[in-house]
Amino acid sequence: MTNSLESTDAQVVDLPLEDAGTRQKKPTHETASAPDRPVSPSPVVGGSVIGVFRRIVPLLLAFLIGAIVGLYFQPPGLQAFFRLTGLEPGGGTDTPIAQAIDTVREQSEVSVVSEGDVVALGRIIPRDDIVTLALPFGAGDARIQELRARPGDTVSQGEVVAVLDNLSTLESAVASARVSLEVQNAALNQARVSIAASREEARAELERAEATAREAQSALTRTRGLFDRGVTTSSVLEEADTRAAQTARDVERARVTLSRFAGDIEDQVDVALARANVRAAEAEVTRAERDVDRASVRAPIAGTVLDVNVSIGERPGSDGILDLGNTDVMTVEAEVYQTLIGRVAIGDPVTVFADAFEQELTGTVTAIGLEIGRQSITSDDPAANTDARVVDVLVTLDDESTAAARRYTNLEVLVRIDAGRQE
Numbered sequence: 001m002t003n004s005l006e007s008t009d010a011q012v013v014d015l016p017l018e019d020a021g022t023r024q025k026k027p028t029h030e031t032a033s034a035p036d037r038p039v040s041p042s043p044v045v046g047g048s049v050i051g052v053f054r055r056i057v058p059l060l061l062a063f064l065i066g067a068i069v070g071l072y073f074q075p076p077g078l079q080a081f082f083r084l085t086g087l088e089p090g091g092g093t094d095t096p097i098a099q100a101i102d103t104v105r106e107q108s109e110v111s112v113v114s115e116g117d118v119v120a121l122g123r124i125i126p127r128d129d130i131v132t133l134a135l136p137f138g139a140g141d142a143r144i145q146e147l148r149a150r151p152g153d154t155v156s157q158g159e160v161v162a163v164l165d166n167l168s169t170l171e172s173a174v175a176s177a178r179v180s181l182e183v184q185n186a187a188l189n190q191a192r193v194s195i196a197a198s199r200e201e202a203r204a205e206l207e208r209a210e211a212t213a214r215e216a217q218s219a220l221t222r223t224r225g226l227f228d229r230g231v232t233t234s235s236v237l238e239e240a241d242t243r244a245a246q247t248a249r250d251v252e253r254a255r256v257t258l259s260r261f262a263g264d265i266e267d268q269v270d271v272a273l274a275r276a277n278v279r280a281a282e283a284e285v286t287r288a289e290r291d292v293d294r295a296s297v298r299a300p301i302a303g304t305v306l307d308v309n310v311s312i313g314e315r316p317g318s319d320g321i322l323d324l325g326n327t328d329v330m331t332v333e334a335e336v337y338q339t340l341i342g343r344v345a346i347g348d349p350v351t352v353f354a355d356a357f358e359q360e361l362t363g364t365v366t367a368i369g370l371e372i373g374r375q376s377i378t379s380d381d382p383a384a385n386t387d388a389r390v391v392d393v394l395v396t397l398d399d400e401s402t403a404a405a406r407r408y409t410n411l412e413v414l415v416r417i418d419a420g421r422q423e
Contacts, residue, residue, distance in 0.1 A: 118343050121377045122334035122352070122395070122415045124405050126325030129333075131301060133161065134320045136294040142166040143315045149322065151307055155299045162321050167295035174288040181281035188274035195268045199261035206254035213247035220244040297321055303328075306409055325409060330402040332363065334415040335375050335390035343419035344368060350395045352405075354413040361401035365417065367394035377412060393417070 135142065142164035149161040223240040226232040265271060303326040309319040332352055336344060344365060352361035369392035395415060397405060405411070 118336060118340045118417045118419050120334045120336045120340075120390075120393070120415050120417070121375075122332045122393075122413050123377060124352075124408050124411045124413060125331055125333055126303065126306075126327045126409060127329040127331055127396075128301070128326055130306065130409065131303070131324045132320035133297055133299070133322050133324060135164075135316050136297065138291070139164060139166065139294050141315060142295070144310050144312050144321070147308065147310075147312060149299075149305045149308070151305050153305045155303065155305060155324070157299060157302045159299050160296045161299055161305070162297040164295045164297070167292070170288070170292045170295050174285065174292055177281070177285040177288040181278070181285050184274070184278040184281040188271065188278050191268070191270045191274040192265055195261060195265050195271055199258070199265075202254065202258035202261055206251065206258050209247065209250040209254040213244070213251045216240070216244040216247040299324060301326060327406045327409070328402075330397045330405045331366075332361075332395040332397065332413060332415055334393045334395055334417070335377055336393050336417070338372050338389045338391055341368070341391040341393075344393055344417055345419065349418045351416045351418070352395070352397070352401070352413050353416070354408075354411060356408055356411060357404060359404075361397055361405060361413075363395045363397040363401060365393055366396040369393065 144162055145165040145167065146163040147161070148163070149155055155161055220237075220240040220243070223232060223237050227234065227237045261268065266275075301324065303324045306323040306325050306327075308322045310316050310321055332350070334350075346365050346368060348365045350363045350365060352363065354361075372389050372391055375388045375390045393415075395417075
């Protein structure tokens with residue numbers, strides 16, 4: 001009995017624990033009865049720790065291997081357990097490991113879903129995209145005076161959808177230009193009448209000069225006969241000769257004057273100048289009338305008004321006046337990773353997913369971009385990748401899907417392209 005107590009006391013002394021006074025000390029006589037002799041360290045504690053460690057390590061390794069196999073390979077037994085309990089791998093996290101196609105919402109999650117299939121983020125747009133109507137060129141500081149279209153209205157090509165407040169000023173310029181044209185037309189008519197009158201006057205002057213010249217020539221002939229008979233003097237003969245020469249020069253002058261008006265009246269210089277002034281006035285009227293069009297905003301295409309960006313009295317800014325789109329055919333602009341674009345071909349069937357729709361939309365790939373660019377469709381997560389390199393792929397929706405998507409322009413959707421399986 002004494003030997004057993006001595007061994008126990010030796011083990012208690014070797015433990016590296018501090019006595020907090022919660023245990024009663026053994027009687028003094030028992031402690032004192034033990035002789036003072038050296039106590040050797042007991043190997044029991046170290047051996048027990050090593051043994052426990054050797055038993056735990058294999059269990060941890062087995063647990064880790066089982067977790068990896070269960071989460072990534074999911075044997076049938078584990079799948080049955082998930083179905084029975086309603087749990088899912090990765091449950092309780094933001095991104096479950098077994099993630100369904102309809103839960104993918106970020107560009108960083110887009111990938112190849114199955115053999116040949118490609119998933120990408122996209123947005124719904126009308127055919128030929130959205131047209132934003134801005135102020136006409138040269139409208140300056142004009143403001144909106146009248147809006148003739150509202151969101152949802154269908155407009156035809158060339159229809160006036162807005163009127164600016166500079167309309168009255170431009171209309172006044174047209175009236176002034178038209179008055180100036182009338183003045184120039186009057187000047188043209190005046191030139192024509194003046195030319196005609198001058199021509200008749202020159203013709204009459206020529207006839208008078210010719211008559212005077214004939215009379216002077218006759219007088220010269222009579223005077224020369226009288227001079228030959230000695231009836232008149234040489235001075236009278238010289239005077240008659242001078243008058244005949246003068247009247248002959250008057251005839252030549254009259255002929256030159258009349259030659260200025262030869263030909264058609266429209267070929268006269270004054271008439272041509274007046275006619276040119278008329279053409280300049282007509283051009284001014286045309287310019288003024290075209291300027292009036294700057295006060296009207298017309299629809300460049302037939303389509304539906306998607307949104308109006310200004311109110312009456314405001315000056316349109318960078319957002320333009322209104323957004324217009326042809327919603328008769330709706331499309332989806334998908335951004336496919338550059339590493340996956342090689343799988344996509346024109347004619348591939350496409351399925352479109354969005355929470356706004358009760359059912360999936362369908363369509364086909366109708367165009368593939370020719371340029372690699374930066375993605376423009378990203379999630380709200382500030383940590384998301386915003387510098388991915390993508391290619392735009394245009395998907396044209398069928399008639400039924402177009403009817404469902406017509407009211408959701410710019411809606412972000414998820415696109416699955418069945419690459420390599422053209423219909």
